[in-house]
Amino acid sequence: MNEPVYLDHNATTPVAAPVVEAMLDCLRHVSGNPSSAHQPGRRAAALVAESRDSVAALIGAQAAEIIFTGCATEANNLALLGVAAARPGRRHLIISAVEHPAVLEPARQLERQGWALTVVPVDSSGRVAPAEVAAALRPDTALVSIMHANNEVGTLQPIAAIAAVTRAHGVLLHTDAAQSAGKIPVDVAALGVDLLTIAGHKFCAPKGIGALYVRTGTPLAAILHGAGQERGLRPGTENVPAIAGLGAAARLARERLPEAGRSLREPRDRLHRLLAAEIPGLALNGHPGERLPNTLHVSFPGVTGRELLEAVSADVAAAVGSACHSGQDTVSGVLAAMGCDAARARGAVRLSTGWDTTGPDIERAAQALIAAWQKACRPPAAAGHPAD
């Protein structure tokens, strides 16, 4: 039987073939410890350096500004807790109301340690107004952390405008770019950020590898303590095969970013058109334009997203809200922050395309979703008439 169409690329992506090749080559031929002075060690160190160059090039950074981490969660923790530890005297942090738990939870941890935390609101499309950040700043603000792209609805934040505010006040800015890096152009200079998080498995590298960009001169303390790897900021022997995979994924992303419109946005928009044509009242969540090119977050009227996805599970693999929160019919915190009512939030489904999503995939997914919605919302005798 055919596998279901995979439309959950915001949860994770399949590992791309060139990434698998790079990792297998490393596993087969590069066995040294990058810290060792001998030839096998130097080979491993050279591979790590090559990957660092590739990741830096993807985001317009210097190689020395890239710290490899075990995942995006760890990069976010290093950014928040590491800046907090390095800025004595400052005890205030600002985040947005739609952050991933990998930012929210370290922020809450700082709050438990006596820090003041301001959570700035978002509008109905999920956007933060730079003026809200400006209004929240205090003389003792150490860091502002606002995500680049939201994992659920895909809304992009006006990071460059927020950076103009934080810079004017000498406050550091971190952005969690786990969802945007590799899907849209991400340039640290254009964004004006001091710290930026990357997640390998969101752009075709394996799970369990991430990176933190740290602008030269940014005060940051280690949160793990050990040997001196990654400039002492992330001690522990490097995961060389995963780093090789991340480097290959970064090179691949740079090559195909110009194709994102055709490969990600067109299938996404076609799916939206097909669904909207047959489902009166289908509502788009998130910003209509300032949004990741692969993300379609829609609310189906009269059903819950969970029921709908269960009904189409043989044909479509997608998510209600975000993968991290699935398992319950509770309203997503992101949709609640956007002021979405409970019925609309319960009908929400996140459909996220990937580089390998094809036209036939979109047809099949649309047909399955439309048929399941019609079955759930129309009594059989009324088939062919609008749902009441």
Ligand code: PLP
């Ligand atoms: N930040 C965002 C925006 C995410 O979407 C995710 C994963 O879903 C993470 C951080 C955490 O990534 P990981 O689970 O790889 O640490």
